[in-house]
Amino acid sequence: MGQAQEQKTILQGWGRLTADPHRVVPVPRDGAAFPAEKIFACANGRSYGDAGLNPAALALDARGLDRFLSFDPESGVLWAEAGVLLGTIQRNLLPQGWVLPVTPGTQFVTLGGAVANDVHGKNHGQAGSFGCHVTRLDLWRSDAGVVTCSAQENPELFAATIGGMGLTGIILRVGVALRRVDSGWMATETVPFSGLPAFFNIARSREPLWEYGVGWLDCTRADAPEGVYFSANHSQPGAPVSSSPVTAPAARLSVPFALPVSAVNPLTLRLFNSVYLAAQKRKAGAGVTDMWRYFYPLDAVANWNRLYGRRGFYQYQSVIPWQGAEAATAEMLAAIAGARQGSFLMVLKLLGDRAGPGMMGFAMPGVTLAMDFPNRGDATERLFQKLDTIVLAAGGRLYPAKDARMPAGMFRRGYPRLDEFLKWRDPSISTAMSCRLMGW
Amino acid sequence: MGGTSGIAEACARLWAERGGADFALLGRSSEGLAAIAADLRVRDPAAQVDVVTADLADPETVDATASRFADAGVVLIAFGALPGQAGLQADTRALAESLHLNAVAPVLWAEAFARAAGNRTCRIAVIGSVAGDRGRKTNYAYGAAKSLLATYVEGMQHRFPAGPVIPVIVKPGPTATAMTRHLPPAKLAPVAEVAALVVAGIEKGSPVIYAPAKWRIIMAVLRHMPRFVFNRLDI
Numbered sequence: 001m002g003q004a005q006e007q008k009t010i011l012q013g014w015g016r017l018t019a020d021p022h023r024v025v026p027v028p029r030d031g032a033a034f035p036a037e038k039i040f041a042c043a044n045g046r047s048y049g050d051a052g053l054n055p056a057a058l059a060l061d062a063r064g065l066d067r068f069l070s071f072d073p074e075s076g077v078l079w080a081e082a083g084v085l086l087g088t089i090q091r092n093l094l095p096q097g098w099v100l101p102v103t104p105g106t107q108f109v110t111l112g113g114a115v116a117n118d119v120h121g122k123n124h125g126q127a128g129s130f131g132c133h134v135t136r137l138d139l140w141r142s143d144a145g146v147v148t149c150s151a152q153e154n155p156e157l158f159a160a161t162i163g164g165m166g167l168t169g170i171i172l173r174v175g176v177a178l179r180r181v182d183s184g185w186m187a188t189e190t191v192p193f194s195g196l197p198a199f200f201n202i203a204r205s206r207e208p209l210w211e212y213g214v215g216w217l218d219c220t221r222a223d224a225p226e227g228v229y230f231s232a233n234h235s236q237p238g239a240p241v242s243s244s245p246v247t248a249p250a251a252r253l254s255v256p257f258a259l260p261v262s263a264v265n266p267l268t269l270r271l272f273n274s275v276y277l278a279a280q281k282r283k284a285g286a287g288v289t290d291m292w293r294y295f296y297p298l299d300a301v302a303n304w305n306r307l308y309g310r311r312g313f314y315q316y317q318s319v320i321p322w323q324g325a326e327a328a329t330a331e332m333l334a335a336i337a338g339a340r341q342g343s344f345l346m347v348l349k350l351l352g353d354r355a356g357p358g359m360m361g362f363a364m365p366g367v368t369l370a371m372d373f374p375n376r377g378d379a380t381e382r383l384f385q386k387l388d389t390i391v392l393a394a395g396g397r398l399y400p401a402k403d404a405r406m407p408a409g410m411f412r413r414g415y416p417r418l419d420e421f422l423k424w425r426d427p428s429i430s431t432a433m434s435c436r437l438m439g440w
Numbered sequence: 441m442g443g444t445s446g447i448a449e450a451c452a453r454l455w456a457e458r459g460g461a462d463f464a465l466l467g468r469s470s471e472g473l474a475a476i477a478a479d480l481r482v483r484d485p486a487a488q489v490d491v492v493t494a495d496l497a498d499p500e501t502v503d504a505t506a507s508r509f510a511d512a513g514v515v516l517i518a519f520g521a522l523p524g525q526a527g528l529q530a531d532t533r534a535l536a537e538s539l540h541l542n543a544v545a546p547v548l549w550a551e552a553f554a555r556a557a558g559n560r561t562c563r564i565a566v567i568g569s570v571a572g573d574r575g576r577k578t579n580y581a582y583g584a585a586k587s588l589l590a591t592y593v594e595g596m597q598h599r600f601p602a603g604p605v606i607p608v609i610v611k612p613g614p615t616a617t618a619m620t621r622h623l624p625p626a627k628l629a630p631v632a633e634v635a636a637l638v639v640a641g642i643e644k645g646s647p648v649i650y651a652p653a654k655w656r657i658i659m660a661v662l663r664h665m666p667r668f669v670f671n672r673l674d675i
């Protein structure tokens with residue numbers, strides 16, 4: 001049995017920038033002895049960079065912790081093990097009239113991962129981040145065993161763990177308050193726009209009427225970026241739950257293996273972006289779709305991250321506070337177009353002022369911009385340094401869940417509660433990201 | 441039967457997600473069964489989930505328990521243990537216990553449920569293994585027990601060509617569960633994938649379910665390989 005520890009498994013972030021062998025063992029279910037070495041938790045690998053990696057430590061895979069523990073249909077509070085996938089929650093609870101109040105853009109994320117990065121969805125203005133709905137956590141620490149924390153019990157540890165990048169202990173169990181819905185249908189509105197000012201106008205004007213909103217932008221042409229804004233609401237009473245699809249459609253396409261070189265280059269980009277946007281514009285206006293297609297459009301293509309070839313890709317996601325958001329975003333788009341390193345589509349979302357409970361949460365009131373770049377080595381890094389300068393000058397920060405390269409200084413400036421957070425780190429846990437950003 | 445088995449749990453999840461099923465989980469660990477029952481109740485709040493602690497290897501408990509659940513539409517006999525072959529070769533008592541658990545006990549349950557079913561339709565699925573298709577030096581005590589299950593179920597299929605009992609033998613390849621925790625993960629099939637084939641096969645009444653399906657071909661090749669070639673393989 002001891003030999004399990006000797007076997008090595010390649011662990012990669014979603015961006016596939018590294019492929020290092022790791023020793024991986026499952027997180028034990030029952031009160032086993034905490035491993036007497038440096039460890040870290042890994043889950044479903046949907047963080048893009050090195051948040052869930054560390055070849056120098058033992059990886060504890062949380063995905064085996066995949067049981068529901070209880071659901072209270074009065075309060076809507078779900079109590080589940082940390083390895084349960086968000087998609088499993090949606091699929092099982094939707095038929096009972098409940099869904100997650102906040103969901104990221106893929107359903108293949110675990111509860112533990114959603115807490116560790118305090119993820120946000122397309123409804124941040126109304127619902128805040130995932131952490132706003134977490135009622136309780138059971139945390140396994142090297143120095144204290146299993147510790148329960150919530151807003152009442154061990155509140156600092158609770159605040160440190162939400163958005164704590166898995167560094168405050170292994171999350172074993174998560175309580176989360178679900179929200180009621182009448183069905184899985186979404187009422188939608190699709191609005192094409194050109195130019196950034198138009199994006200800001202549309203996004204702001206839709207906020208009071210539509211719970212969800214996201215803008216997709218093609219900026220292969222910096223002078224006149226074209227885009228589409230997708231708003232949605234859970235559909236109004238009338239359509240019964242049973243009439244809507246309760247499972248996600250199986251992935252319709254799959255990229256079976258990594259291409260030797262990136263299929264994403266200026267030519268394919270321009271082609272893809274214009275075809276995609278043209279298709280969306282044809283759907284302009286009011287519509288109805290199911291929540292799987294609205295929340296998780298990228299899940300329709302399994303392993304799409306392999307499109308970027310063997311060298312992998314970066315995602316760069318920033319948030320810029322309101323003041324100066326428009327100007328800084330325009331500057332970033334110009335820098336990207338100037339470097340001719342465009343990304344498939346850029347995603348722009350407004351984040352609202354509902355503060356999350358986490359010390360290290362990424363979301364803050366402002367606008368968040370996310371975009372993918374094939375890894376072209378130094379050229380890509382030079383562009384990122386330009387973008388960093390713009391983000392910092394505007395008082396913004398980068399999202400660790402997506403990051404593989406931000407300088408430690410930029411992290412420190414973006415996350416003012418870092419020193420307070422460090423006190424709650426588990427001395428036995430470190431990741432490649434924590435070594436890079438915090439020194440250990 | 442063996443409600444805490446990783447394969448059985450994954451099957452139960454699929455049945456619960458589909459809805460309309462009640463469950464009785466039998467096994468030796470009440471705590472282990474209770475955790476799975478709680479999970480199933482969240483997946484389908486309408487399901488009645490009973491937990492029954494029993495020594496599945498004890499012939500004395502078989503008949504009464506089978507009569508108690510005589511109205512079961514599906515019986516999944518999943519318990520079993522993968523022993524180290526070398527240890528059994530050196531220990532007669534352990535060998536006897538292992539053969540009892542993996543071969544004798546499951547067929548006692550299958551036979552008792554077939555009897556209890558009477559005229560009611562009852563699908564009885566017994567989990568064998570690809571290891572039962574040909575004896576190998578590294579696990580023939582386990583393999584021989586699994587081949588007994590296959591032959592027993594085959595006999596039941598001959599006896600019930602058109603119901604009401606629908607006997608099914610399931611032959612998983614290496615699957616990621618507690619049983620295979622010591623094996624390299626890359627060589628194991630995800631348990632959810634195996635369970636999906638098991639559930640679909642039981643529904644169709646497939647006499648022999650290989651899961652994943654590729655094992656049907658691999659085992660056909662291995663079974664037909666001449667002995668002088670097979671005996672040189674280090675498997």
Ligand SMILES: Cc1cc2nc3c(=O)[nH]c(=O)nc-3n(C[C@H](O)[C@H](O)[C@H](O)COP(=O)(O)OP(=O)(O)OC[C@H]3O[C@@H](n4cnc5c(N)ncnc54)[C@H](O)[C@@H]3O)c2cc1C
Pocket residue numbers: 014040041042043044045046047048051052062082083103104105106108109110111112113114116117118119120121122165166167169170171172298401402431
């Ligand atoms: C297509 C796509 C779309 C996305 N969209 C969004 C979005 O809209 N909004 C958003 O906020 N994010 C988004 N993300 C990012 C994603 O939600 C986060 O990276 C999330 O944390 C991934 O969870 P995971 O289960 O894959 O965990 P991993 O990526 O494997 O791990 C993430 C971190 O969580 C820690 N961790 C995981 N489980 C535990 C545990 N049990 N105990 C302690 N620590 C643990 C790890 O140590 C690591 O630091 C998206 C990602 C993809 C690929």
Ligand SMILES: NC(=O)c1ccc[n+]([C@@H]2O[C@H](COP(=O)([O-])OP(=O)(O)OC[C@H]3O[C@@H](n4cnc5c(N)ncnc54)[C@H](OP(=O)(O)O)[C@@H]3O)[C@@H](O)[C@H]2O)c1
Pocket residue numbers: 442443444445446447448467468469472495496497518519520521522541567568569570611612613614615616617618619620
């Ligand atoms: N996993 C594979 O690769 C694989 C391949 C081919 C066939 N199979 C067969 O599939 C079936 C299910 O196995 P699994 O993979 O789901 O393994 P598992 O998760 O380890 O389950 C084994 C089950 O057998 C029970 N059990 C073990 N020893 C027992 C004993 N002495 N008395 C009573 N119950 C006992 C266990 O109960 P406790 O929880 O109480 O221990 C558990 O319910 C088994 O028949 C196995 O041989 C498995």
